[in-house]
Each structure stands twice: as structure tokens, then as C-alpha cells.
Amino acid sequence: MTVVLLDPLRPTTLPMQAVGVVGDGVEFTDEVPEAVRTLLTEAPGAAVLVSTDPDHPTVREWVASGSRVIAAPKVPGDNLVEAAEVMDRLWSYGGWEVTQTHRTLSHYLVEETYEVLDAIESSEPGDLREELGDLLLQVLFHSRIASASGNFDVDDVAATLVAKLVHRSPHLGEDVVGPIDIAEQERAWEIRKAAEKARSSCLDGVAMSQPAASLAAKVIARARKAGLPSELVPDELESGLVAEAEAETRLRAATHAFITRIRVAENAARAQGKASLGAADWAGHWPS
Numbered sequence: 001m002t003v004v005l006l007d008p009l010r011p012t013t014l015p016m017q018a019v020g021v022v023g024d025g026v027e028f029t030d031e032v033p034e035a036v037r038t039l040l041t042e043a044p045g046a047a048v049l050v051s052t053d054p055d056h057p058t059v060r061e062w063v064a065s066g067s068r069v070i071a072a073p074k075v076p077g078d079n080l081v082e083a084a085e086v087m088d089r090l091w092s093y094g095g096w097e098v099t100q101t102h103r104t105l106s107h108y109l110v111e112e113t114y115e116v117l118d119a120i121e122s123s124e125p126g127d128l129r130e131e132l133g134d135l136l137l138q139v140l141f142h143s144r145i146a147s148a149s150g151n152f153d154v155d156d157v158a159a160t161l162v163a164k165l166v167h168r169s170p171h172l173g174e175d176v177v178g179p180i181d182i183a184e185q186e187r188a189w190e191i192r193k194a195a196e197k198a199r200s201s202c203l204d205g206v207a208m209s210q211p212a213a214s215l216a217a218k219v220i221a222r223a224r225k226a227g228l229p230s231e232l233v234p235d236e237l238e239s240g241l242v243a244e245a246e247a248e249t250r251l252r253a254a255t256h257a258f259i260t261r262i263r264v265a266e267n268a269a270r271a272q273g274k275a276s277l278g279a280a281d282w283a284g285h286w287p288s
Contacts, residue, residue, distance in 0.1 A: 007072035008052040029056045087140040168192045202226035213244040
């Protein structure tokens with residue numbers, strides 16, 4: 001008795017190990033697509049069961065009885081393909097998703113990026129995995145919006161990334177096993193990036209939507225890298241960065257203190273069996 005588990009994303013591709021066992025006929029579980037059924041001979045009572053669902057009750061029954069299992073090998077990236085398909089299905093329902101634009105989603109993108117940074121600081125792999133998934137959703141969502149407008153789709157996004165990586169990393173096109181010289185790798189990246197972009201200014205490509213402090217720091221760094229003398233950097237930029245850093249420190253400290261007081265009040269209320277707090281509850285449990 002043999003169970004052949006097909007890849008649901010490529011159901012018509014038969015694992016090589018299964019070629020010799022399906023010739024005398026097979027049984028199918030109900031979800032197996034017609035495209036597969038037309039390629040194989042269905043024979044009730046056969047010693048081979050073909051399925052795309054490892055959790056199907058019949059599959060579980062056969063496996064529990066000791067049947068041999070031949071499964072299609074997992075292809076790296078399959079779950080990415082499935083994620084894109086799920087995004088397409090969500091879009092097809094015509095709900096909240098189709099009302100969104102690149103602009104209305106922009107704050108989610110920023111928020112999810114900060115949550116990834118928090119997960120990195122937490123050093124919890126599970127948290128980072130989850131938050132990277134949320135960030136991936138933003139890539140899929142923006143790509144789907146663009147696809148609906150006829151501009152590009154997620155495959156175009158991936159293809160653009162691949163082309164960029166190959167062009168800027170010459171060792172990818174060579175018989176290089178590694179390790180490679182990091183300094184040489186960085187030089188090759190910068191040289192090819194400069195040729196690729198053909199920028200007319202050292203500031204081309206600086207993200208102008210970033211907060212003022214990081215924008216100022218980036219502009220100064222780019223200018224200095226291009227050879228601008230330090231004395232030409234406006235004093236108001238330098239002093240502004242110092243003032244912003246001090247204000248950031250104060251505001252962050254005050255915010256963390258506020259967060260602590262909120263959590264203290266919530267915990268005190270929860271200890272008294274309150275799951276939600278009204279204004280009187282907040283006031284009554286607010287730490288002095």
C-alpha cells in the first residue's frame with residue numbers, strides 16, 4: 001500500500017519515486033483536480049492512493065495502517081507563491097482590500113517596519129518571523145494594488161529585485177564558491193549601483209519621506225561622502241540634530257513612563273476581575 005502526496009501547487013508533477021507504482025491504477029482523494037485524474041487510471045480498491053492533502057482523513061487512515069508515503073519534494077518559495085495566491089483571493093472578494101490605495105496603506109507599512117525592529121530587539125525568533133510576515137503582506141498588498149491598475153504585479157517586483165542583485169553582485173554570474181572578499185564585494189556593488197543609476201547628484205535616491213532628523217543625517221552623510229567639506233554643512237543642521245536627539249530622548253522617556261503607568265492600572269484592574277476599564281476605573285487604579 002502506497003500513498004502518493006502531490007504538490008498542491010504542481011499537482012500534475014509526479015514524484016520520480018512514484019512513477020513505478022501508479023501504472024496499475026490508483027485511488028484518489030476527493031480534492032485531487034481533474035487534470036491529474038485524466039493522467040492516471042482510477043481503479044477502486046487499488047493499492048495506491050493519490051492525494052494533494054496530507055491531512056485528508058483517508059490519507060491519515062492509510063498512513064496509520066502502515067502505508068508507504070511518497071511525497072513531492074518541497075520547493076523553496078512555495079509558501080511565498082501561496083501567500084500571493086491568498087492575497088489574490090482576498091482581493092477577489094471585493095471587500096476592504098479593494099478600497100485601499102498605496103497612500104492609505106502607507107502608515108501600515110511604516111508601523112509594520114517598526115514592529116519588525118521591535119522584534120529584532122526582542123531577540124525572539126518567533127516574533128521576528130511573525131512581524132516579517134506582516135511586512136511581506138505589505139509588499140503583496142501594494143503589488144496587488146499596482147496589478148489592478150495595470151502597472152506591475154508581484155512577479156515584476158521579484159524580477160526587478162533579482163535583476164538588481166545579479167547586476168550588482170558580479171560573483172553571482174561566476175563560478176564562485178566563497179567565501180568572497182567583503183571589501184571587494186562592497187566596491188563592486190557601489191560601482192555597479194552608480195553605473196546603473198547614472199545619478200546627477202550625490203543626493204539622488206535619498207528617501208525624502210523619512211523623518212527630518214534621519215533625513216538631515218542622511219543628507220549630511222551623503223554630502224561628506226561626496227567630498228563636501230565639513231565647514232560647508234549649515235550650523236542649523238548640526239545643532240538641529242543635537243536638539244532633536246535630546247528632544248527624542250526626553251519624549252521617549254516620558255512615553256515609556258506613561259506606558260508603565262497604563263500597564264500598572266490595567267494589571268490592578270485585572271486583579272479585581274475587570275477586563276475593560278471605564279473612565280472611573282482608570283482614575284481609581286491610576287498609580288500616584
